[in-house]
Amino acid sequence: MASSGESPRSVMHGDGIVVLSTHKASAKEQARNAERLKSLLSEPHNKQCFECEGDVEFRTAWASVSIGVFICAGCSGLHRSLGTHISRVKSCAADDWNDDWVDNMESWGNKRASLFWEWRPPARRPTPADGRNQSRRMREFVAAKYMRRAFSAAGEAHEWRVADPLPLENGWARYADEFGRHYFHHTPSDETTWELPDAARPPPCLPVLVRTGARGWLEKKSGGHEERGKMKLLQKWDRRYFVLPAGGAELSYYKTEDDAARGEHPAGSLRCDGAEVFLKEVRDDGVHRFTIKTRERELKLRSSKREFETWASALEPIAAEVDDAPRAG
């Protein structure tokens, strides 16, 4: 294990930069490190994916070498999408591991990393019960965790790990003994304990969902206001530029992006508080048809999968319901 009091030489977080050792492991070093990884993966916390809590084992495990956590194959994709300045992802079995990388995994691991990255515990974590919404919600969760740092302790990860003392909540502080083991001391009562007391942590973080807003082109179905017979003939899809402001709930659309940028009066708009957002159809060519439905009106839209997911995420904190499962009818 890396000695306490200094950061592993392989990894530095700070100013958003992660520098990983590029040292190429010899065959002997690789073999040794495969054994070290297997040993780390036998620890209970590391056997559960750091993000989705699914089962992880050496053969199929991935790791974020920069953050120091073990994750499943599915969540390795989420980490990759964060960018290599946040997470460097390696396969435990298929990549060649050098000593520096494994040192960092040892000095963090899922248990300690959760105390930094989930210091303020998330009140809700996406689970399989979210059904088809789970993958999108996992992506939102991971973005909230690492990009907005919605749950993390203060400061940078490498500083947090070695800070001594580290002030905590309600008069508690964390100290390190001469072997680098952490203990907790409560100044008002002079109580000392090895286990992190609940009172030393902040309450769970409720607002995971932030109104980030969104903007971009979508196709909007128009026509069909006339009598029923004519309806089908008059229907068409118009490209419109949609804007949902950050922090807002009013979705507006414009004929051009310039109109939106200049703050012109929109061609139409819809208050999305309490709306139902649901997928209508996913075509074989990947086109997603979806509906935003409020008491006043319905907007029928279509887009690529990626655009749909962007808008579903942006609308989730505002709408009463966002559903990724195609709805019949």
Ligand SMILES: [Zn+2]
């Ligand atoms: Zn996972």
